[in-house]
Amino acid sequence: MTHRREEHTFIPESDLEGVSVDTLAVRAGQHRTSELEHSDAIFPTSSFVYGSAAQAAARFGGDEAGNIYSRFTNPTVQAFEERIAAMEGGERAVATASGMAAILATCMALLEQGDHVVCSRGVFGTTNVLFQKYLAKFGIATTFVGLTDMDAWRDAVTDRTRLVFIETPSNPLCEVADMTALAALARDNNALFVVDNCFCTPVLQRPFEFGADIVIHSATKYLDGQGRCLGGVVVGSQKLMEEVYGFLRSAGPTMSPFNAWIFHKGLETLPIRMRAHCENALQLARWLEQQPAVEKVYYAGLESHPQHELASRQQDGYGGVLSFTVHGGQSEAWAFVDATRMVSITANLGDVKTTITHPGTTTHGRLSPEDKALAGITDNLIRLSVGVEALEDLKNDMRRGLQALET
Numbered sequence: 001m002t003h004r005r006e007e008h009t010f011i012p013e014s015d016l017e018g019v020s021v022d023t024l025a026v027r028a029g030q031h032r033t034s035e036l037e038h039s040d041a042i043f044p045t046s047s048f049v050y051g052s053a054a055q056a057a058a059r060f061g062g063d064e065a066g067n068i069y070s071r072f073t074n075p076t077v078q079a080f081e082e083r084i085a086a087m088e089g090g091e092r093a094v095a096t097a098s099g100m101a102a103i104l105a106t107c108m109a110l111l112e113q114g115d116h117v118v119c120s121r122g123v124f125g126t127t128n129v130l131f132q133k134y135l136a137k138f139g140i141a142t143t144f145v146g147l148t149d150m151d152a153w154r155d156a157v158t159d160r161t162r163l164v165f166i167e168t169p170s171n172p173l174c175e176v177a178d179m180t181a182l183a184a185l186a187r188d189n190n191a192l193f194v195v196d197n198c199f200c201t202p203v204l205q206r207p208f209e210f211g212a213d214i215v216i217h218s219a220t221k222y223l224d225g226q227g228r229c230l231g232g233v234v235v236g237s238q239k240l241m242e243e244v245y246g247f248l249r250s251a252g253p254t255m256s257p258f259n260a261w262i263f264h265k266g267l268e269t270l271p272i273r274m275r276a277h278c279e280n281a282l283q284l285a286r287w288l289e290q291q292p293a294v295e296k297v298y299y300a301g302l303e304s305h306p307q308h309e310l311a312s313r314q315q316d317g318y319g320g321v322l323s324f325t326v327h328g329g330q331s332e333a334w335a336f337v338d339a340t341r342m343v344s345i346t347a348n349l350g351d352v353k354t355t356i357t358h359p360g361t362t363t364h365g366r367l368s369p370e371d372k373a374l375a376g377i378t379d380n381l382i383r384l385s386v387g388v389e390a391l392e393d394l395k396n397d398m399r400r401g402l403q404a405l406e407t
């Protein structure tokens, strides 16, 4: 099998020019090896061997392209990187051990002491901790602002700002950022505009089309879609990704070949899964909105959502995550969650299985009461990551939750 290592070619990009993201999900980053296997090869190896001492020297010296060690590059990981880069429309992707490793690598590679970050307030809880607790230790300050408050964004930017970081739609309130406006603000201030595109995936939203410099994913969520492993990825220009790659290669939180293979296969069904998530979530949101025990539903697909039009412009669908408040407080929200029987009580999201969580005491439980209030995480808030089960069965399970509030 030694011949194979020389033949990690992919279907050339020129053959895939102009095809849709649905097709790229299945065809981009596909190996063409001499085995011509229809699935994709997996290369679970820590290091690679050479034909001669001269070849080893050429590889190490950078005179010959090729694999050396799986902390640097690995063909299975590369296959996943090629595919997600093509889907996002970015020049290059760099895979990481988790979504947090993707965010960390971006910051470590592109920021230095004294730099300033402006970040949207409702970001993933751990992202918040990374900026507030750890990057702060190294002299990188972060200002948090409301995702949709453009005046606050303008006020927060200083001459030291190097990164503008957002998630859109936000978690769990589904607020939608105006990416074009934020990209312009970042550009005018010589800062990079980074979008965590975890919730939409490139199937529903391609932030580069709206001026993003870097797109980040927790692959753990929708890219896998079946809750099997952790991973992340950073996508951007060759120039920026060379820096991110350099950090990862030196620091180590790279993606394992096995996980890369899972994600690579996961991408093949991502377009059809995302459409199923969107359809179920929209129908469920509309139905929940009509229930008397439900106070408010947060989902950008609803006409009642303040950024519904913006979401319709930026996104090809509204995603699978929605949240809602019930009349009452934490005990009512918990009673609702506990009365469900089919959906999974877990903080994970992006799975084909519907999950339910109480953000105030789980995903956002570490926020201070003030930060919680600012982020709109109230005690009566429940988040659903709507899966692909039959809609009627999901409604029936939600009815159990509603019934618990009637007694």
Ligand SMILES: *Cc1c(COP(=O)(O)O)cnc(C)c1O
Pocket (backbone or CB within 6 Å): 098, 099, 100, 101, 124, 127, 167, 171, 196, 198, 199, 217, 218, 219, 220, 221, 230, 231, 232
């Ligand atoms: C889960 C998540 C992350 C972190 O990803 P991990 O793979 O858990 O490290 C980052 N951003 C968003 C939006 C997430 O949902």
